[in-house]
Amino acid sequence: MSSLRSRRFFLQLLMFGGGAAALAACGGTSSSSIPPLGEPGFPQGVFAGDPTSEGAVLSTRVIPASATDTVAVTLQVAENSEFNPISQQVSLTARRVAGRNYRTEPGDYIARAVVTGLRPAQRYFYRFVSEGFTSPVGQFRTLPAPGDGRPIRFLHISCANEPPFPIGAAMLAEVSRGDIDFISFNGDTVYADRFWLGLDPIGNLEFYRSLYRDQRDPNYAGREFAQLFGRTSFVVNWDDHEVIDNYSGQKARGGRATQLNDTTGQTRDVEDLKVLGYQAFFEYNPITPNLTDVAGVDSRDRLFRSFRYGANAEVFILDLRQYRDLAAVTPILPILPPGLTRQRFLELAGIRLTPEQETLFFGPPGSEQALFNLLRRTPRTLLGNPQKQWLFNGLRNSTATYKFIVSEFPITVTYFRSNDVWEGYWLERQEVIDFIESNNIRNVVFLTGNNHAGFIGQVNPGSSNPIWEVWTGPTGRSVTALSIDELGNQLGIPNASRLYYRIVNGFLAPVNPTNPQVSGIPGVTTGNLRFLELAVPNYNVIEVSGSRCTIQIKGPTGSVLTDPLGRRGELNLPQ
Structure with a gap:
């Protein structure tokens, strides 16, 4: 080696x-690169990126319970890990095959949201829910103003x-x-x-x-x-x-x-x-x-x-x-x-x-x-x-x-x-x-x-x-x-x-x-x-x-x- x-x-x-x-x-x-389905859920966890003073880009990969072209996913964002109250809730669609713009419509069952309207310099918690499964809880900080x-x-x-x-x-x-x-x-x-x-x-x-x-x-x-x-x-x-x-x-x-x-x-x-x-x-x-x-x-x-x-x-x-x-x-x-x-x-x-x-x-x-x-x-x-x-x-x-x-x-x-x-x-x-x-x-x-x-x-x-x-x-x-x-x-x-x-x-x-x-x-x-x-x-x-x-x-x-x-x-x- x-x-x-x-x-x-x-x-x-x-x-x-x-x-x-x-x-x-x-x-x-x-488009024919079809990912093999594994156990339903969120095998790669969650990931956040490109934070700003009012938000971030939040993402996950979901495996649906059965082969399907799309799967509904809900994103929840809160200021505490108990999600009480929920600050924002966003309905998303995860696709098997990417759309024309893979940046906004990714494939491989990736769900993504650009979240805005949050408070600067604040820790936030987020999670995804789909088909009765809940992802691990992630966290990020918005940047100072x-x-x-x-x-x-x-x-x-x-x-x-x-x-x-x-x-x-x-x-x-x-x-x-x-x-x-x-x-x-x-x-x-x-x-x-x-x-x-x-x-x-x-x-x-x-x-x-x-x-x-x-x-x-x-x-x-x-x-x-x-x-x-x-x-x-x-x-x-x-x-x-x-x-x-x-x-x-x-x-x-x-x-x-x-x-x-x-x-x-x-x-x-x-x-x-x-x-x-x-x-x-x-x-x-x-x-x-x-x-x-x-x-x-x-x-x-x-x-x-x-x-x-x-x-x-x-x-x-x-x-x-x-x-x-x-x-x-x-x-x-x-x-x-x-x-x-x-x-x-x-x-x-x-x-x-x-x-x-x-x-x-x-x-x-x-x-x-x-x-x-x-x-x-x-x-x-x-x-x-x-x-x-x-x-x-x-x-x-x-x-x-x-x-x-x-x-x-x-x-x-x-x-x-x-x-x-x-x-x-x-x-x-x-x-x-x-x-x-x-x-x-x-x-x-x-x-x-x-x-x-x-x-x-x-x-x-x-x-x-x-x-x-x-x-x-x-x-x-x-x-x-x-x-x-x-x-x-x-x-x-x-x-x-x-x-x-x-x-x-x-x-x-x-x-x-x-x-x-x-x-x-x-x-x-x-x-x-x-x-x-x-x-x-x-x-x-x-x-x-x-x-x-x-x-x-x-x-x-x-x-x-x-x-x-x-x-x-x-x-x-x-x-």
């Missing part, structure tokens, strides 16, 4: 190897790989304290390609739906993690694994996009898998429907959105998959930091590579400028223009003290495997940073997933208007250190994760003349790293109180992590 986990990285290298010579030279939904300056607190997680999920118990303890307003679930919420098992996505709707049923199954995700869905609300985003690893939403120029599955080596049609993955995602996640304020965007599949969170916070959720251009195909380290050559890098790392390995790591000899032009000078978009203008307008007009941008993957420069993230879309990355700085938009924090690691750093080192980034994850057991060690074993590099940690720290940590162990490399480092943990599953706790913001990176015990160089996983703002 371990070799399967790292095979995905190895196959990505082979993908680049196939195109290396050229680089050097150039200077509908399936826009002018309310009370303290706010939420969790941030990502990358639910390789279950059961080690951080479930610690997160449930956080939620049980009663002061968590919601959980931001930032991408890779399920894994259609299940790389730790060496499996390929199955091209039917029932398979993609089953991923979300597993996510809520205590025998799969772990008892504590499965309980979270009924204990608070979720603000959910996707990344790539909800469809297939590293896909780009836009079609290839002149045809349909295909994608190599990095685990199995099989090429799949992304357009087919995307249709299935999108429908299952929107059916099982309670996300605000009918977002129609941005022209030129299909509201059925639109995911980017924002929430005002009291007086002091606004949260912007980005979609960096659906509207992006295809990523460039590059080696592991396509661009080295200024002042560092390939030979000097290998000397500092203390490793020797064969010519073939060196090509896979850096590209063929003489390709440095071509790779630089490919990644840093070639226009590509992650956001698409409508989403980009929406983000700029939202940031410009926000009066919240803190602006949190939920980004599926890092915007901080890390150099390694940079083609699929913001670094691979460099011109647009710089446009976003320049917009924030030139408009003097203060207290912007990126909350990021994808990298299976915990990280704190400044996106724009040296700027008088610092933009901060904090990574979370993984939720599951497949951490970056484990994958790198297994890849290193395949390439004959012992203790590869320690070496990788030392290199990243050298590239990014501040220079510390009195402690070379923690210091970045003089003349090379960007100096923006504050914390880095590659070996422990983790989650973020974000708290805003007045003008102060604290973000902590916590591990499976619920304690704030300390990284291997003794740095505490905590960011306190302003600094």
Whole structure:
């Protein structure tokens, strides 16, 4: 199983190897997916999402007593768990087959309601009733009103790989304290390609739906993690694994996009898998429907959105998959930091590579400028223009003290495997940073997933208007250190994760003349790293109180992590 986990990285290298010579030279939904009927009732429990100051989206999945196209469901909402009195009661219909808009008329017997008219900053309880069965009772909190300056607190997680999920118990303890307003679930919420098992996505709707049923199954995700869905609300985003690893939403120029599955080596049609993955995602996640304020965007599949969170916070959720251009195909380290050559890098790392390995790591000899032009000078978009203008307008007009941008993957420069993230879309990355700085938009924090690691750093080192980034994850057991060690074993590099940690720290940590162990490399480092943990599953706790913001990176015990160089996983703002 371990070799399967790292095979995905190895196959990505082979993908680049196939195109290396050229680089050097150039200077509908399936309605027939009928879910099997099980025991009548509510097998996945209940789930709430996208809370506002006056409501939330509430959802469940019901199994009827007999096969039927529709089943009547009643939603009840109250301010106490006895439901006395009932604040709202809503009649719903759960469908076997989705309607034309699976966001408002989901299939698979999902029942959903957008509840409004509730009181701000109030805990509510909800349940569903159908055919004599009553669901488990769920609960959520409405957000504070826009002018309310009370303290706010939420969790941030990502990358639910390789279950059961080690951080479930610690997160449930956080939620049980009663002061968590919601959980931001930032991408890779399920894994259609299940790389730790060496499996390929199955091209039917029932398979993609089953991923979300597993996510809520205590025998799969772990008892504590499965309980979270009924204990608070979720603000959910996707990344790539909800469809297939590293896909780009836009079609290839002149045809349909295909994608190599990095685990199995099989090429799949992304357009087919995307249709299935999108429908299952929107059916099982309670996300605000009918977002129609941005022209030129299909509201059925639109995911980017924002929430005002009291007086002091606004949260912007980005979609960096659906509207992006295809990523460039590059080696592991396509661009080295200024002042560092390939030979000097290998000397500092203390490793020797064969010519073939060196090509896979850096590209063929003489390709440095071509790779630089490919990644840093070639226009590509992650956001698409409508989403980009929406983000700029939202940031410009926000009066919240803190602006949190939920980004599926890092915007901080890390150099390694940079083609699929913001670094691979460099011109647009710089446009976003320049917009924030030139408009003097203060207290912007990126909350990021994808990298299976915990990280704190400044996106724009040296700027008088610092933009901060904090990574979370993984939720599951497949951490970056484990994958790198297994890849290193395949390439004959012992203790590869320690070496990788030392290199990243050298590239990014501040220079510390009195402690070379923690210091970045003089003349090379960007100096923006504050914390880095590659070996422990983790989650973020974000708290805003007045003008102060604290973000902590916590591990499976619920304690704030300390990284291997003794740095505490905590960011306190302003600094």
